[in-house]
Ligand SMILES: Nc1ncnc2c1ncn2[C@@H]1O[C@H](COP(=O)(O)OP(=O)(O)O)[C@@H](O)[C@H]1O
């Protein structure tokens with residue numbers, strides 16, 4: 001069907017929230033302090049051509065060589081990771097450390113594992129390259145109804161170009177938080193499949209605290225079953241180029257997802273996230289909230305948020321937003337929300353995106369109240385990012401992230 | 416007894432057309448507990464004086480000095496001036512994304528006092544001050560000045576004045592853009608602050624109407640970057656009747 005016609009039909013009547021954007025975005029005086037604001041209901045968004053119809057393949061040879069002009073690559077510095085899109089990848093096992101937890105298993109499984117390919121398939125060449133390359137998949141399998149938290153750490157990937165595959169499965173009615181903690185150096189392209197059985201309640205946190213030189217291209221594919229709930233969190237702080245693209249299919253009736261993102265780009269860093277939510281079942285609900293800060297010369301962030309409300313998805317409710325806070329000159333934040341609606345029967349669909357600047361006038365105002373420059377920056381950034389941090393739901397991780405953010409601010413992060 | 420002295424202050428700004436002289440020798444002494452009104456036409460340099468006292472980096476002091484109890488203010492950072500006891504209620508208060516009023520007030524109070532205020536009394540003080548200024552409770556959780564109306568921004572400035580308890584406050588056109596009800600509420604706040612702390616006030620205004628509610632001890636007419644005339648409250652009445660025309664004789668017809 002034509003996405004454009006679906007949009008023009010829906011945009012005028014079924015996008016209630018977007019006509020009243022959140023207080024802070026609607027009142028930012030456009031142009032003052034360099035604030036750019038985007039929030040709409042009637043105009044302003046560019047629909048993707050039916051996102052669900054994008055070409056998919058697990059075979060790298062099915063994709064043309066990457067030029068950087070493709071929709072999925074056009075914001076990324078593709079010349080800096082041709083090894084990951086065009087080279088041969090090492091798909092062997094690597095060292096992982098995981099905290100022990102009852103009812104959670106972490107093991108290597110063969111490519112023939114039945115779960116592989118059930119949550120999603122690659123839509124671009126780096127993902128397909130990784131898929132073609134991996135020898136075994138790392139499988140994290142969660143069962144048991146008690147809440148529990150497990151951290152899986154990768155710290156020794158090194159500089160060899162790698163392809164990897166991970167499965168995170170939450171059995172029906174199970175509950176857990178799985179933290180994927182990434183540190184050290186890496187040149188990695190990977191796919192992560194996240195499978196939620198009926199009524200499972202799973203939080204997945206992908207935490208990027210890579211070394212300065214690391215390049216990480218990740219695609220997360222999630223499939224959320226009936227009445228299941230996925231909280232997915234992308235935290236990108238360290239790394240040279242970090243691109244984590246979560247793609248969530250709300251596959252079962254009543255399924256629910258909260259997609260959170262937190263990123264802090266400093267000088268020279270490229271942090272990107274392309275978020276896709278596919279409402280493919282009735283009464284499904286999604287919320288997307290990504291917030292980023294940028295500081296330093298050539299700090300660069302990209303957020304693309306696609307929401308597709310499919311024709312099976314009657315009674316859905318969705319809202320996505322991205323906000324960026326610019327802390328210095330020389331940065332660039334792209335923020336592109338897309339909404340595509342194939343059914344007229346929805347509870348709500350809206351989006352907002354705004355990029356605000358912390359500027360000298362704000363600094364002067366805070367200082368004129370006795371607050372030091374350093375404290376002023378900390379106040380603003382903490383205030384801005386806390387909303388996301390607090391929703392993660394892991395007190396220990398939240399406390400750690402507050403410290404990590406402050407370290408980013410004063411440039412003392414030892415990356 | 417605190418005193419704020421401004422001595423032969425010359426200030427310029429950089430513009431696209433080059434350096435522009437704004438203040439041309441301002442002299443003014445304010446003692447604790449005194450209210451000085453500075454009145455002058457638009458563009459005469461009133462805000463420049465206010466910003467220079469607060470230390471805005473855009474304004475270059477060419478010569479002169481500002482002393483607070485004998486200590487040179489001009490060499491202090493902006494935040495140090497606030498901690499030394501100076502406060503500026505701005506003509507155009509700035510929006511701060513991501514920072515709630517509550518968080519902002521507590522951080523500022525902590526910075527100025529050098530230690531966090533005792534939580535229980537602080538919360539009570541903030542509530543009381545907000546009630547006095549007829550500010551809705553929901554203000555506390557909104558981001559500083561974000562989406563505030565003009566009147567709400569001005570109340571928020573006076574809220575800070577009452578809570579931060581400076582020795583000297585400069586109020587830059589706090590009255591402009593306020594309807595009469597808001598003007599009364601804001602004026603009450605200023606008078607309350609003075610009654611409670613005995614601060615000295617520099618009240619910058621274009622119109623005389625705020626002087627009905629806040630009674631100055633001294634009135635200074637500010638024209639072309641300096642004080643052209645000074646007197647008591649009666650000078651304000653004269654300005655009310657005659658306007659500024661008398662001071663604007665075109666001396667530099669060219
Ligand atoms: N930052 C600035 N850049 C350029 N010109 C300025 C700046 N600030 C003030 N001026 C100029 O200086 C003069 C005095 O301004 P201001 O102090 O704001 O006056 P007032 O507050 O009395 O209206 C005006 O002509 C104004 O245009």
Ligand SMILES: [Mg+2]
Pocket residue numbers: 461462463506587588
């Ligand atoms: Mg002014």
